[in-house]
Amino acid sequence: MLKTKISFRNKIIYQIYVRNHTPEGSFLALIPELNRIRSLGVDIVYLLPIHPIGVKNRKGSLGSPYSIQDYRLINPELGTKEDFLKLVDEVHARGMKIMIDEVFNHTSRDSRLLHEHPEYFYRNKAGDFANRVGDWWDVTDFDYTRDKGLWVELADTLKMYASMGVDGFRMDVASLVPLDFWKFARKEVAKVKKDVLWLSESVHGSFCSYIRNQGFECASESEIYQVFDMAYDYDVYPYYEDYLHGKRPLKDYLEAIRRQDEIYPANYIKMKNLENHDCLRIADYVQGNLDKIRNWTAFLYFQKGAVMLYGGQEFTATIRQTLFEKELFDRHEDISPLIQTLSKLKKKRIFAEGVYTVSIPEVDGVAIQSFENDQEKYVGIFNVGQGSGQVAIDLPDGNYPNLLGGKRLKVESGYFELSSGPIAIRIRK
Numbered sequence: 001m002l003k004t005k006i007s008f009r010n011k012i013i014y015q016i017y018v019r020n021h022t023p024e025g026s027f028l029a030l031i032p033e034l035n036r037i038r039s040l041g042v043d044i045v046y047l048l049p050i051h052p053i054g055v056k057n058r059k060g061s062l063g064s065p066y067s068i069q070d071y072r073l074i075n076p077e078l079g080t081k082e083d084f085l086k087l088v089d090e091v092h093a094r095g096m097k098i099m100i101d102e103v104f105n106h107t108s109r110d111s112r113l114l115h116e117h118p119e120y121f122y123r124n125k126a127g128d129f130a131n132r133v134g135d136w137w138d139v140t141d142f143d144y145t146r147d148k149g150l151w152v153e154l155a156d157t158l159k160m161y162a163s164m165g166v167d168g169f170r171m172d173v174a175s176l177v178p179l180d181f182w183k184f185a186r187k188e189v190a191k192v193k194k195d196v197l198w199l200s201e202s203v204h205g206s207f208c209s210y211i212r213n214q215g216f217e218c219a220s221e222s223e224i225y226q227v228f229d230m231a232y233d234y235d236v237y238p239y240y241e242d243y244l245h246g247k248r249p250l251k252d253y254l255e256a257i258r259r260q261d262e263i264y265p266a267n268y269i270k271m272k273n274l275e276n277h278d279c280l281r282i283a284d285y286v287q288g289n290l291d292k293i294r295n296w297t298a299f300l301y302f303q304k305g306a307v308m309l310y311g312g313q314e315f316t317a318t319i320r321q322t323l324f325e326k327e328l329f330d331r332h333e334d335i336s337p338l339i340q341t342l343s344k345l346k347k348k349r350i351f352a353e354g355v356y357t358v359s360i361p362e363v364d365g366v367a368i369q370s371f372e373n374d375q376e377k378y379v380g381i382f383n384v385g386q387g388s389g390q391v392a393i394d395l396p397d398g399n400y401p402n403l404l405g406g407k408r409l410k411v412e413s414g415y416f417e418l419s420s421g422p423i424a425i426r427i428r429k
Contacts, residue, residue: 002225002226002227002228002229002265002267003267004229004230004267004269005267006267006269006352006353007349007352008197008229008230008269008306008352009269009304009305009306009351009352010306010346010347010348010349010351010352011043011044011306011307012040012041012042012043012044012306012307012308012309012343012346012347013042013043013044013045013046013099013271013306013307013308013309014037014040014042014044014045014046014308014309014311015046015048015273015276015277015308015309015310015311016030016045016046016047016048016311017048017065017277017311017321018030018047018048018050018078019062019065019077019078019326020321020326020327020328020329021033021311021312021328021329022328023328025077025078025326026078026079026083027050027078027079027083027084027086027087028079028083028086028087030087031086031087031090034090034091034094034096035094037096038094038095038096039336039340040309040314040336040339040340040343041339041340041342041343041344041346041347042096042309042343043096043097044096044097044098044099044167044168044197045091045096045097045098045099046098046099046100046101046168046170046199046308047098047099047100047101048065048101048277049065049066049068049100049101049102049103049172050065050074050075050078050084050100050101051065051068051069051070051071051073051074051075052068052069052070052073052074052075052076053065053067053068053069053075053077053108054067054068054069054107054108054109054110054111054138054139055069055108055110056108056109056110057108057109057137057138058138058324059138059323059324060322060323060324060325061324061325062077062324062325062326063108063138063324064138064323064324065101065323066103066139066172066323067106067107067108067109067138067139068103068107068108068111069107069108069110069111069112070111070112070113071102071113071154071157072112072157072160084164085164085165088164088165088166089165092165097167097168097197098165098166098167098168099166099167099168099169099170099197099199100161100166100168100169100170101169101170101172102157102158102169102170102171102172103172103173104142104154104171104172104177104181105141105142105172105173105176105177106131106136106139106140106141106142107139107140107142108138108139108140109129109138109139109140111140113150113153114129114140117147117149117150117153119146119147119149120142120143120146120147120149120150120153121140121141121142121143121146122140122141122142122143123143132176132211132214132216133211142177144177144178144181151181151184151185154181154185155184155185155188155189156188158185158188158189159188159189159191159192162189162192162193162196163192163193166196167193167195167196167197168196168197168198168199169189169196169197169198169199170199170201171198171199171200171201171228172201173201173203174200174201174202174219174224174228175200175201175202175203175208175211175218175219175220175221175224176203176211176216176217176218176219178217179219179223179224179226179227182198182227182228183226183227186198186227197229197230198227198228198229198230199228199229199230199231199232199271200224200227200228200230200231200232201232201234202219202221202224202228202231202232202234202235203218203234204234204235204237204238205221205234205235205238206238208220221234221235221264222263222264225264225265225268229269230269230270230271230305230306231268231269231270231271232270232271232273233270233271233272233273233305235256235260236253236256236257236260237279239252239253239256240253241279244285244286249364250364250365250366250367250384250385251360251364254358254359254360254367255358255360257303257304257358258358258360260304261304261356269305269306270303270304270305270306271305271306271307271308272300272303272305272306272307272308273300273307273308273309273310274296274297274300274313275310275313276308276310277310277321277323279320280320281310281312281313281317281318281319281320282296282297282313283316283317283318283332284318284319284320288316288318288332289386290316290333290335291383291386291420291421292384292385292386293316293333293335294335294338294421294422295382295383295384295386295421295422296382296384297335297338297339297342297422298338298342298380298382298404298422298424299367299369299380299382299384299422301342301343301345301346302369302371302378302380302382302424303369304351304356307346309339311329312329312330312331314334314335314336314339315329315330315331315332315333315334315335316332316333316334316335317329317330317331317332318330318332338404338422341403341404341405342404345378345403345424348378350371350372350373350376350378351371351378353373354371354372354373354378355371355372355373356369356370356371357369357370357371357372359393359394361391361392361393362391362392363387363389363391363418364385364387365383365384365385365386365387366381366382366383366384366385366387366391366418367380367381367382367384368380368381368382368391368393369382374429375428375429376426376427376428376429377426377427377429378424378425378426378427379393379395379424379425379427380422380423380424381393381409381416381422381423381424382422382423383418383419383420383421383422386420387418388418389417389418390415390416390417390418391415391416391418392414392415393411393414393415393416394414395411395414395427396411397411397412397413397414398410398411399411400425400427401425402421402423402424402425403424403425403426404421404422404423404424405421406419406421406423407419407421407423409423409425
C-alpha cells in the first residue's frame with residue numbers, strides 16, 4: 001500500500017479549463033486570477049490538458065482538449081512554453097502547487113505517436129485503429145501490450161513536465177490503463193521529482209463493468225490505490241446525481257459515503273467535488289436556489305477527503321461549458337466568503353485525522369457529518385433538501401454558535417429545528 005499522507009485530505013484543488021476560464025483563454029491571462037484563487041484557500045491549481053488538439057475527426061469547431069496530438073508540446077492557442085513556465089512560477093510564488101491533466105488511454109486520430117509508432121496502438125478485429133468506447137470517435141486507443149517502448153515514451157513525458165516544475169498529474173480515465181504501467185511510470189517520475197501528487201480519474205463502477213464485459217481491463221477503485229494518492233469520487237457520484245434528479249433518497253448517498261471507510265485503505269484520499277467539466281453545475285441542478293447551493297457547498301467541505309472546485313463554482317455558475325467550443329462561465333451570486341470560511345475549517349488537522357462519522361437522519365434531505373478527537377468535535381448539519389421540521393441529533397441540549405454565521409443551533413430534548421442555512425459547530429471536550 002502507498003504511504004500517502006492523510007494530510008492530503010486537507011487539500012483544496014481548483015480546476016481550470018484554460019481556454020474557457022478567461023476571455024483571452026491563455027496561460028498569461030490566468031496570472032491575474034491567482035491571488036483571488038489563492039484567497040479561496042486553494043492549495044493546488046489543476047489545468048485541463050494543455051497540449052495541441054487533434055484536427056482529424058475533431059468534435060466541434062475547436063475540438064476536445066482530451067484529443068491530444070502531441071504530449072510533448074504546448075497548445076499554441078493557450079500560449080508558449082515560456083508562458084506556461086511563467087504560470088508555473090507564479091503559482092509557486094503564491095505557495096500553491098500546479099497539476100496538469102494527462103490522457104494516456106488514447107490520442108487524437110492524427111497524433112504524432114500514431115504517425116511515428118503505429119505499433120503502440122490498439123486495432124479492432126478488422127485491423128483498424130479504433131477506440132474501445134463507441135462515442136469517443138475523435139480518438140484512438142493505445143495498446144499497452146504491444147510494445148514497451150510506449151511505456152518509456154509516456155513515462156519520459158511525465159518526467160519532462162516534472163522537471164519543468166509540475167507538482168502533480170491528474171490521469172484521465174486511469175482505470176482503463178494497466179496498473180503495471182502506472183507503477184512503472186510512478187517509479188520513473190520519482191527519479192526526477194519525489195513529491196509528485198498522483199490523482200486518478202477512476203471511472204464509475206457501471207462503466208468499469210461495461211468495459212470488462214467487452215473483454216478489456218478496467219481497474220477497480222480499490223486497485224487504483226495501489227498506485228495513486230488520490231481518486232475521484234465516482235464510486236458514489238451516481239447516488240449524488242440520482243438524488244438531485246429525484247431518483248433516490250439522500251440516505252442512499254450518505255450510506256455510500258459511509259461505506260468508503262469500510263472498503264478502502266486506512267489512508268485513502270478521495271477527491272470530493274460537486275461539479276467538474278464532465279458534469280452539470282450544482283447551481284444548475286438546484287435551479288439557482290442559493291440556500292441549497294450553500295448547504296451543498298458546506299456539505300462538500302465536511303466530507304472526508306480533498307475538495308475540488310471547478311472554475312466559476314465560487315460564482316454559482318450554471319453553464320456547463322462545452323469541451324469543444326469557446327464558452328466562458330457565467331457569474332451569479334459570489335459565495336467566496338463562505339468558501340473561505342469552509343477552507344479554514346478544512347485545513348484543520350482534525351478534518352484529516354479525526355474520527356469521521358456520517359449520520360443518516362430520519363428526515364431525508366438532511367446530512368449530518370462530524371469529525372472528532374480527544375479534544376474537540378466539529379459537527380456539520382446541511383439541509384440540502386431545504387426541508388422543515390425537527391430532526392434528532394446526538395448532542396447535549398444547548399445553544400451552539402454557528403461557525404458559518406447565521407442562525408445558531410438550538411438543541412432541546414435531543415432535537416433541533418431545521419433552518420435554511422448550513423450549520424457548523426465546534427464542541428470542546
